[in-house]
Amino acid sequence: MKKIGITGGIGAGKSLICKIFELLGIPNYPADARAKWLQENDPKLVSQIKQHFGAESYSPEGTLNRSYISKIVFGNDEKLRILNKLVHPAVANDFYNWCIQHSDKPYMLKEAALLFETGSYKQLDATINVHASQEIRLDRTLARDPQRKEEEVLSIMKKQMSDEERLRMADYVIFNDDSQSVIKQVVELNQKLSI
Template sequence: MKKIGITGGIGAGKSLICKIFEILDIPNYPADYRAKWLQSNDSELKAKIAFHFGKEAYFENGELNRNYLSKEVFGDDEKLKLLNNLVHPAVAEDFKNWCKQYSNKPYVLKEAALLFETGSYKQLDATINVHANQGLRLQRTLERDPNRTKESVLSIMKKQFSDEKRIELADFVIYNDESQSVIKQVMRLHELLVE
């Protein structure tokens, strides 16, 4: 079974592309969602986060105090690196265990916004970058999430690799910029990946 990473900048349409793959019966591991889940549900990870960031990192009910943790790591590269060094190995182990249930599939997807930035793509067989230009990504993000400001979305974009860098690193690119059919692109790629 091949493990294929899928990434793209905020608003590129990763989730849409993953849904098309899922219709083709290809399982998708949503790494960003699982990272959040693990921070509230994996007892070993929770203990490490509480040890390094204080018991305030969790509410009494065991849920992660996202606001507190965000304030702790915001603007502090060392603390952010420490948090990532705790979370990423837990996600990698979770993904490995998740893959076992799909050993009968030709391939699975691992969807992650920061696939290249974290280096986790190195443990995968190939990568797909979902591409759309920055203006279109900004417009989509503001439309789907009216609570975000233009400035906050641009700030997220600055923390992600550039479109050019992602395209350079990716094995495959799906263009979700309204210039061609994404369904046809996914179908062509699916045929390649099941060979």
């Protein structure tokens, strides 16, 4: 079974593209969503986070105290590195088990915002970059997340890999900028990947 990574900058439309692939019967592992789920549902990971960041990392009900963790790790590269060192192996193990459950498919997707930045693309057979200009991505993100300010979204974009570098590193590109049909692009790519 081929493992195909799918990535793109914030607001590029990764989730939309993954939904189209799913309609074609291709399973998608949403790595970022699963990481959040594991931080509240994997007992070993929960214990490790509490050990490194304190009991305040979780509410009495067991939900991750995201604002508390954010204040600790963002702006502190060492603390962020520790958190990633705990979360990434848990996600890798979860992904491995998920792949076994979907091994009857010709290929599967692993959706991750930081696919290249974390190096996880190295464990995959190929990568897809969902591309849209920074202006389009900014507009989409502000419309989708009205609680965010433009400066915050631009700050996130600066922390992500540049569009040029993602385009250079990707094996395939889907242009989600209204210049061409994304459905047609996904159907054609699905045919290539299913061989």
